[in-house]
Amino acid sequence: MTAILRLSEVVKTFxxxxxxxxxxxxxxxxxxxxxxxxxxxxxxxxIKVLAGVHHADAGEIxxxxxxxxxxxxxxxxxxxxxxxxxxxxLVDDLSVAExxxxxxxxxxxGFTRRHGxxxxxxxxxxxxxxxxxPPGRLTRDLPAAGKQIVSMARALSHDARxxxxxxxxxxLAHDEVANLFRIIRELTANGIAVVYISHRLAEIREIGxxxxxxxxxxxxxxxxxxxxxxxxxxxxxxxRAFEYVFPPREAKAGAAPLLEVCDLSRAGEFxxxxxxxxxxxxxxxxxxxxxxxxxxxxxxxxxxxADRGTxxxxxxxxxxxxxxxxHGMGMAPEERKSQALLLDEPxxxxxxxxxxxGFARAGFTAAGRERAAARRTADNLELRPRDxxxxxxxxxxxxxxxxxxxxxxxxxxxxLLLDEPxxxxxVGARAELYQVVHDLAADGxxxxxxxxxxxxxxxxxxxxxxxxxxxxxxxxxxxxxxEDTVLDLVMAGSLMEGEAx
Amino acid sequence: xxAETALPKAPKYDDNLLRNLGLxxxxxxxxxxxxxxxxxxxxxxxxxxxxxxxxxxxxxxIGVVTVGMTFVIIGGGIDLSVGAIIALAGVWSTTLATQxxxxxxxxxxxxxxxxxxxxxxxxxIAYGKLVPFIATLAMLVSARGLAAQISGKQTQxxxxxxxxxLATAKPLGIPLLVWILALVVGAGWVxxxxxxxxxxTVAVGxxxxxxxxAGINVKRHTVLLYVLSGLCCGIGAxxxxxxxxxxxxxxxxxxxxxxxxxAIIGGTLLxxxxxxxxxxxxxxxxxxxxxxxxxxxxxxxxxxxxxxGGIIVAAVLLQxxxxxxxxxxxxxxxxxxxS
Numbered sequence: 001m002t003a004i005l006r007l008s009e010v011v012k013t014f015x016x017x018x019x020x021x022x023x024x025x026x027x028x029x030x031x032x033x034x035x036x037x038x039x040x041x042x043x044x045x046x047i048k049v050l051a052g053v054h055h056a057d058a059g060e061i062x063x064x065x066x067x068x069x070x071x072x073x074x075x076x077x078x079x080x081x082x083x084x085x086x087x088x089x090l091v092d093d094l095s096v097a098e099x100x101x102x103x104x105x106x107x108x109x110g111f112t113r114r115h116g117x118x119x120x121x122x123x124x125x126x127x128x129x130x131x132x133x134p135p136g137r138l139t140r141d142l143p144a145a146g147k148q149i150v151s152m153a154r155a156l157s158h159d160a161r162x163x164x165x166x167x168x169x170x171x172l173a174h175d176e177v178a179n180l181f182r183i184i185r186e187l188t189a190n191g192i193a194v195v196y197i198s199h200r201l202a203e204i205r206e207i208g209x210x211x212x213x214x215x216x217x218x219x220x221x222x223x224x225x226x227x228x229x230x231x232x233x234x235x236x237x238x239x240r241a242f243e244y245v246f247p248p249r250e251a252k253a254g255a256a257p258l259l260e261v262c263d264l265s266r267a268g269e270f271x272x273x274x275x276x277x278x279x280x281x282x283x284x285x286x287x288x289x290x291x292x293x294x295x296x297x298x299x300x301x302x303x304x305x306a307d308r309g310t311x312x313x314x315x316x317x318x319x320x321x322x323x324x325x326x327h328g329m330g331m332a333p334e335e336r337k338s339q340a341l342l343l344d345e346p347x348x349x350x351x352x353x354x355x356x357x358g359f360a361r362a363g364f365t366a367a368g369r370e371r372a373a374a375r376r377t378a379d380n381l382e383l384r385p386r387d388x389x390x391x392x393x394x395x396x397x398x399x400x401x402x403x404x405x406x407x408x409x410x411x412x413x414x415x416l417l418l419d420e421p422x423x424x425x426x427v428g429a430r431a432e433l434y435q436v437v438h439d440l441a442a443d444g445x446x447x448x449x450x451x452x453x454x455x456x457x458x459x460x461x462x463x464x465x466x467x468x469x470x471x472x473x474x475x476x477x478x479x480x481x482x483e484d485t486v487l488d489l490v491m492a493g494s495l496m497e498g499e500a501x
Numbered sequence: 502x503x504a505e506t507a508l509p510k511a512p513k514y515d516d517n518l519l520r521n522l523g524l525x526x527x528x529x530x531x532x533x534x535x536x537x538x539x540x541x542x543x544x545x546x547x548x549x550x551x552x553x554x555x556x557x558x559x560x561x562x563i564g565v566v567t568v569g570m571t572f573v574i575i576g577g578g579i580d581l582s583v584g585a586i587i588a589l590a591g592v593w594s595t596t597l598a599t600q601x602x603x604x605x606x607x608x609x610x611x612x613x614x615x616x617x618x619x620x621x622x623x624x625x626i627a628y629g630k631l632v633p634f635i636a637t638l639a640m641l642v643s644a645r646g647l648a649a650q651i652s653g654k655q656t657q658x659x660x661x662x663x664x665x666x667l668a669t670a671k672p673l674g675i676p677l678l679v680w681i682l683a684l685v686v687g688a689g690w691v692x693x694x695x696x697x698x699x700x701x702t703v704a705v706g707x708x709x710x711x712x713x714x715a716g717i718n719v720k721r722h723t724v725l726l727y728v729l730s731g732l733c734c735g736i737g738a739x740x741x742x743x744x745x746x747x748x749x750x751x752x753x754x755x756x757x758x759x760x761x762x763x764a765i766i767g768g769t770l771l772x773x774x775x776x777x778x779x780x781x782x783x784x785x786x787x788x789x790x791x792x793x794x795x796x797x798x799x800x801x802x803x804x805x806x807x808x809x810g811g812i813i814v815a816a817v818l819l820q821x822x823x824x825x826x827x828x829x830x831x832x833x834x835x836x837x838x839x840s
Contacts, residue, residue, distance in 0.1 A: 303714055325716030333714055340714065342707040344775060353704060354715040360697045407715065 004029050004193055005050075005068075005081075005162055010059030012045055012217075019045040020056070021217035027162065030191045032184060034204045034226060037214035038237055038426040043197055046214070047164055050195075051083040052076035064161070074103060082155030083164040090139050090147055090154075097121040097135035100154045124153045128183055145176040152183065163187065164195040169203055173288055181207050201230055213237055246434055246459035258446040259415050261300055264309035269295040270470035273309070277415060277446040282437065284449045284461030284478065286486050292470035293450045294334050297417050300448070301331045313415060325354055330408030331417040332401070334450075336424075340404045341392050348374035348388035350403050355411040377406040380439075382432055398429025405436060415446045422456060434460055454486045466490060517777050520768045523819075524783035527812075531790045538798050552793065554676055558668075560789040561678035562587075562740040563759050564782060568689040569733030570760040571781040575693070576726040577706035577773030578633040582622060583734050584756035585644035590614040590738035591748030592648040595657040604663035611742075612735040618644060619731020623724030641757065649750035656749040659742055667743035678740050685736065690778040702726065707774025762809070763788060766816040787812065 005027040012020035020042050027033045037043050048054045049061075052070030061068045063079060070076035076083070090099045097117045098105075105117060121135040130149050133142065139150060148168060155163045165184075169177045184194055184207055198204060204211060208226035212219060213236040221228075221236045257276040265271040270292035277283045287293040298304045300311050302324040311318045318324045333339035342350055348367075351374040352359060359366045359373070374388040381402040383395075392403055401421060408416055418437070422430045437460060441447055451457050457464055458478050466474040466489040474489050536543045543549060566583050573580045593599065594611040602610075618640065625636040659665055670677040693699035701722050704712040713719045737756075742748045765771060766787065767780025788809060795805040 301714070321713060322716050322718055331714060338708070339710045340708075341711055342704060342774065345703065345707060349700070349703075353711065353717075356700050357697050363696050363698065365695055365697055365700055 002029055003027065004064050006060075006062040008060050010046075010049065010056045010061060012042075012049060012054055012056050019217055020049070022219065023059070023214065023217070024219040024222045025212050026223060027193050027195060029161075029193055030188045031209040032188055032194045032196050032207050033223075034208035034211045035195055035197045035214065036204065036211055036233060036237060038428075041214040041237070042217040043214055044166070045217075047083060047085075047166055047195075047197070050076065050081055050162075050164055051085075052081075077103075077158045077160070080159065080161040081164065082158050082160035082162070083166070084148070084151045084155060084168060085166055090150060092138070092140040094139060095136050096125075096133060096139055096142070096150050096153075099139050099150055100124065100135075100157050102154070104158070120157065121153060124156050125149065127156070127186075128153060129179065129186075144171040145173070145179075148172065148176075148180070149183075160192065162193045162195065164197075166197050167199070168196070169198055169200065173290065177203070201233065258314060259300070259448065260310075260312045262310045262312075264296070264299060264311065265307050266295060266299055266304060267307055270299075270467075273472055275448075275465060275472065275475075277448050279414070279446050280441050280444045281463065282441050282447040282449060282461045284451065284457035284464045285467050285472075286451070286454055286457045286464055286490055287467035288452060288490055291467045291490075293467050294419050296467070297331065297419050297448070297450055298333070301329060301417055303331075325411070328412050328414035329417065330354065330411065330413040330415070332404045332408070332419060332421055334419040334423070336397070336400055336404055340407075341400060343393040344391050346389045347378070347383070347392055347395070347403055350392050351377060351388070351406045351410055354407050358411065373410055374406070377409050378402075380409065381406050381436060396426075396429070398425040398433070401425055401433060402429070402436075405433065409436075409440070413445060415448070416440060418447060418449045420451055421449065422451070422453070454483050454490070458483065458486065517768055517780060521777070521780055521783055524767070524780065524787060527787055528783070528790060531787070531794055535794050535797065538794075542797060552797070554679065556786070556789050556793045557679045557682070558676045558744075559792065560785045561676075561682040562737040562744070562753075563756060563763070563789070564682045564785045565685045565733050565740065566730075566737045566753075566756055567760040567763045567781050567785050568685050568778060569730035570757075571764045571767070571769055571776055571778060572689070572693065572702055573633075573726050573730045574761070574764050574769050574771060575706045575773060575776040576702045576723065577709060578626065578723065578726060579637065579761065579771075580622065580727060580730045581634065581637040581757045582618065582640035582644055583730060583737075583760055584753040585641045585648070586615055586618045586731055586734035587738045587741060587753035587756060588648040588748075588750050589618065589644045589651075590735045591742045591752050592652045592657060592750055594738065595659050595742060595748040596651060600659070600661055604661050607659075607661060607664055607742075608739055611738045612732060615731040615733070615735025615738065616728055617731070619728040619734070620724065622731070623727030626727065627720040627723040645750055652748075652750050654750060656747050658747045664739070664743050665746045667739070668746075678744070681736065681740065685733065686778060686782050693778055698722075698725070703774060705773075759785075759788060762813045766813065784816075 003026045005025070007023055007025040010020055010023040011018065023042065023046055025033075025046070035043055035046070045054060049056050052073045052075050055069060063081070068079065070079060070081075073083075091102065094102065097114070100121045101117045118135040122131070125131055125133050125135070128149055130146075133146055133149060139147060142150065148171065152163070168180060172180060184196070188194060196204070196208060204226055211221070211224045211226055211228060211233065213221040213224070213233060215237055224233070255278065258279045259277040261273060261275045264273045273296055275283070285293050285296070295304060299306050300318075302311070302318050302320040313324070313327050313329060316327055318327065318329065337343060342353070348371045349356070352370045356365055356370060359370050371388055375386070378386050378388055383399055383402050383406070392400055395403065405418075405421070421433055421437070425433065437447055437449070449457065449461060458481060461478045464476055464478050464481055464486065465472050466486060468490055542552075566587070570580055570583060590611040593614045594607040599607055599610045622637055622640055625631045626633050629636070667677055672680060693702065701712070701717055704715070704717055705719050705722050709719050737753070738748070741752055745752070763784030764776065764781045766784035767777060767782070769776030769781060791805060791808060791812070795802065
């Protein structure tokens with residue numbers, strides 16, 4: 001097989017940062033080439049260089065043997081490199097066909113030929129194994145997986161020879177991932193090359209042919225076989241040895257329950273959920289996106305109104321967020337930026353967002369005392385940089401998450417709800433966040449944790465609840481479960497059905 | 502983590518200071534134009550002093566309204582009904598029945614009407630889930646309608662000497678209305694920058710969902726913001742009534758636009774979460790200085806409105822440019838930071 005894309009010594013600098021600092025990459029015809037690296041390793045920048053969004057400052061890019069420097073995303077597309085971005089760049093209010101041919105609509109005399117576009121879209125969707133998606137349907141009405149298919153159809157409509165997929169599986173459920181892989185295999189069978197980016201090593205093993213690892217903008221391993229042991233891959237990514245690093249800990253939960261959730265239900269989201277969390281206990285909920293876990297957490301926190309059932313904290317009914325916070329509940333929501341942070345405000349004001357009234361005297365805020373308290377918390381959390389006056393926008397994802405968690409360390413939080421606490425957080429900051437959660441539990445704080453990463457739930461929690469389609473279907477101490485068992489439960493609920501039979 | 506070592510220096514928040522200095526620069530330019538076009542006037546120091554006080558006095562009512570407007574905009578809303586609230590409060594407080602209760606009754610009525618209308622706005626927006634633009638647009642129409650109904654479309658003369666003397670009183674040589682403006686601006690600054698109310702305003706406007714999940718009662722605070730704006734309108738209504746010694750349904754026409762424009766020029770982000778009281782005050786002063794400049798040169802007000810429009814566009818373009826380049830810089834520097 002011949003190389004269709006070859007990068008050597010590619011450098012891309014932004015003011016103050018060398019985002020790419022010597023990248024080598026060789027992609028062969030018809031292979032799935034995986035790109036691996038922590039947050040900040042330069043994967044996104046590299047993709048943008050290939051997609052024509054950025055231009056490399058130095059180094060050589062050869063595309064099908066010719067020097068390649070696309071002036072725009074359109075130019076890259078025309079040259080045969082299509083990119084499926086992480087945030088799908090579809091226009092929700094256009095139809096499927098309009099999205100597929102966006103920017104290169106079949107037209108005659110300036111009038112778009114809708115029927116031609118629809119017919120070609122249907123052909124492409126059929127090739128992708130999704131003839132059921134109507135080309136005329138509004139893209140808004142499609143589920144995430146459907147949108148991904150549309151994105152892929154757009155790439156194919158350009159007769160792409162190389163398709164770059166940036167974390168395509170992040171928004172997909174398990175069976176949809178299987179379909180994605182099937183499509184990728186068909187593409188590669190036709191000689192199309194795929195650059196595949198994912199944080200999930202298991203996926204890379206399953207679909208990848210070779211792996212290139214980036215660290216700090218450099219290629220640390222080029223073209224390794226996908227079967228390379230985890231230890232080595234993670235080592236190349238981080239300089240460390242493990243994918244998940246959980247600090248050792250002794251569980252010593254109190255006896256009386258701190259949080260009691262009884263028969264909680266919300267139509268269309270979850271039903272009949274009962275659970276308890278004791279002081280000093282870490283309870284993990286494993287479940288897929290869409291299993292109702294985030295909705296459950298928000299309802300426990302009082303941010304959504306339950307149709308049925310009760311939430312009590314230390315015997316007190318919780319019915320609203322204000323009350324939940326006043327009684328010592330805190331939540332780090334799933335979407336950090338849109339649900340938790342004032343991005344342009346300084347770190348300390350973000351940390352005290354739930355407690356500034358407590359620092360204030362007679363309605364007057366006490367910025368000095370808030371700053372001092374935020375500084376102590378920043379020290380505990382090893383916030384980097386340790387500057388509490390810096391706007392939160394300028395922090396990395398992991399440090400932003402620390403600010404959100406720090407918010408609840410400042411108050412008198414007794415129960416912390418964590419929704420996907422390590423999404424978008426790199427391995428180093430993860431380990432630090434895990435340590436913070438353990439320290440909290442050691443201080444007697446109850447923690448209720450939701451994560452789609454099963455190893456994280458198993459490694460962090462004392463007790464694991466498995467959620468599927470809005471119901472808790474299994475409960476066991478973390479030590480009695482392994483990843484495969486939990487995954488089986490999450491997908492099919494087989495154990496529960498077995499018990500019932 | 503490349504970005505760790507290469508993070509930009511924390512941008513200090515003197516973005517606002519820069520903009521305010523810019524507005525002071527604009528004011529100076531306007532003064533220089535005044536000196537160049539009417540040198541004979543500026544040669545008289547007592548005229549200069551009086552003219553400054555005139556500018557400030559003309560800025561007083563709209564300045565008070567702009568303080569309220571600035572809070573509403575920072576809190577993520579907009580209040581198109583401020584001019585109409587002033588008209589309603591002015592007319593209601595100058596009916597013969599209200600005037601019979603004396604100056605206290607008139608002031609009380611104006612404030613209560615302002616607060617009540619603000620309350621209706623706030624409740625419609627926070628609990629009725631109306632878009633602020635629509636809710637206050639409807640209020641604009643109906644409040645002026647009600648004012649016309651009450652006044653019978655007549656100009657209602659204020660026969661109350663105390664009220665009328667507010668506009669002429671000059672404690673310590675400075676007009677009382679200017680003192681009121683100073684007081685409201687000072688109180689507004691403290692309220693925004695030093696109180697939990699101000700912190701909540703920034704949080705609610707900057708990210709309502711984050712504010713809500715941090716335990717802040719976003720709906721109640723939204724109502725309070727419109728009540729505050731209404732209260733400022735009540736104060737403004739008294740100030741305008743005393744200046745004109747009368748009130749009518751058409752008074753304070755287009756005040757909403759002047760107040761919004763002043764706030765925006767002063768650096769308040771129309772999308773909420775950011776803004777300053779001092780900047781808004783400068784915005785008001787720029788407008789009233791332009792008006793004054795045209796008046797001392799005996800020029801038509803039509804041209805003046807065109808100049809005002811141009812200044813608004815220029816200010817917003819500048820703001821977008823600066824804001825965009827500022828955020829772009831951060832985004833670029835952090836580019837390797839989110840994959």
